[in-house]
Amino acid sequence: MVRMSAAERRESVIRAAIAEFAQKGYYGTSTEAIAKRVGVSQPYLFRLFPGKKAIFTAASLRCVEETRLVFEGAAEGLEGEEALHAMARAYMRLIAEHPEKLQMQMQTYIAVAAVEAEGDHEFGEAVRAGWMRLWEAVHLPLGADVGETTTFMAYGMLVNTLSAMGFPAEHRVWEGMYPSARLTGRLEKGEAG
Template sequence: MVRMSAEERRESVIRAAITEFARTGYHGTSTEAIARRVGVSQPYLFRLFANKQAIFLAASERCLFDVRRIFEDAAEGLDPEAAVHAMAVAYQRLISEDPDKLMMQMQTYVAVAAAESAGDHEFGRSVRAGWEALWDSVHLTLGADPNETTMFLAYGMLVNTLVAMGFQGDHRVWTGFYDSARPVGGPPAGPATR
């Protein structure tokens, strides 16, 4: 049996944490559940991460990083107009193939909002930094046009919301999006205004 390095274990904890937090949120997820999913003891988990909050933040940061990387890969070498469509299609693929990434994003927003309302402004700082890096990447890809950046990300948030609530792809709430090849149950590939 091959032993995993601490870094490989850390990666497996982040993947497990994304799944667990995506399903039951920050407060509903126990570190025991994460440790069990990875196949390690809870004390070992805390050798890799200082506490539950550190695990959650690592999972949130990974989620935002993965979305940014998917956008960058999809848009590489394309002009802004083609990049919008390529990024939208890549994101549709991501949330269709790995719905935990979408739900982890949604849980992240809820956890940060709850912490902020309770006066804990540090909790969201790294999440906001990850979101800002995502915004900057999209912004540069779309020709540094703030309106295009805002529109793309706003449509993305609408897609997140509609998919998270379970609206099927043929439902009327998707009106205004384009992509005649949209699968039933999946989001459209991009905004209708393109």
């Protein structure tokens, strides 16, 4: 039997946390469920992370970071409209292939609002900093145009919302989506451009 290092265990905790928190949110997920999914004890879990909020923060920031890397990879060597279309296609593939990442994003936004309402701003600050790195990853390939970046991100949030609500790709709510694809199904299949 091969033993995992602490770093490997930590990584497996983050992956398990994304799956658990994506389904049940911050308040509905127990650390016991995460530990069970990973196959470790709760005391061991707390040797890797100081508490539930630290686990949720790591999972949230991982999702933001992975999305940033998807955008950067898609836009590499491209600019303007070509970059925009490539990033849109890559993002649609990401959330189609890994729906838990979309669910985790949505749970993150809810948690930031809830935790900040309780007077704790540290988590929100960390998420906002990660989100700004994501914004910059989109902003530069779009020619550092604030309007284009805002439009891209706004459409992305609409895609998140419609996807999270379960609208199928052929539903009319997707018509007219930005960029030029008429249906998100074309984006998911990589046909837009």
